[in-house]
Amino acid sequence: MLRTLLALLTGLVLAAVPSAPADASPAVERAQRRLNQLGCSSGPADGQMGEWTRSAVVRFQSRHRLSQTGHLNTATTRTLYGDRAHRCDVRPVPPRSGTGRRIVISQRQNWVWLVAAGGNVVGQSGMIDNPGELGTGWKRVGSYCGRAAKIRRNTATGGGLWLDNFTRFAACGIGFHRIPRYMSSGNQIHPDWMVGTNLRASHGCVRLPQQFSARLWDFGRVGTRVRVVRG
Structure with a gap:
């Protein structure tokens, strides 16, 4: 009886914890967390490479003058985790864009x-x-x-x-x-x-x-x- 009760309680606890999607990627989840840390707005860190995450990758790529593919390619990943990665939401005004108000x-x-x-x-x-x-x-x-x-x-x-x-x-x-x-x-x-x-x-x-x-x-x-x- 005790074993049955414990098994039932364990099942209820596991059922209450949402499982990760089958196509979730630990590498994508890590990138999402890093992108959010840098103000790139990647959305929930769920490990899925959806449009929200792709938009964050594009913002990061444009900030660092990388090709805006929306993919976590080698150049993007290297820059993302490098010491010189910049925030996406704070950018310098482009040079030669005039002066004054x-x-x-x-x-x-x-x-x-x-x-x-x-x-x-x-x-x-x-x-x-x-x-x-x-x-x-x-x-x-x-x-x-x-x-x-x-x-x-x-x-x-x-x-x-x-x-x-x-x-x-x-x-x-x-x-x-x-x-x-x-x-x-x-x-x-x-x-x-x-x-x-x-x-x-x-x-x-x-x-x-x-x-x-x-x-x-x-x-x-x-x-x-x-x-x-x-x-």
């Missing part, structure tokens, strides 16, 4: 910086854009093609989507805005953790997480200069 966009890094007049970075975030539509060079927050520079809740041309905190900076419909939300549900079309990667592309605008889009709305008053660079 400005917004800087790096299309290679999929990153945005808010730079104050004295040169201090007061905010930065990953983004998603479309380099095929948004050219490099100097832009400026303002009204283009008869359209307002600032629209707190803009709508997509095709309808069905909200573009919150829309800040226009290039002709005619290109601006910064929150990741689009479905009007029907209010849900974003993709999660925040996809920004800072090349795993998605916009129609030309710069998509940002909700909190940072609001911060850029406040920083990007009409006339604010915007510098778009490749590197």
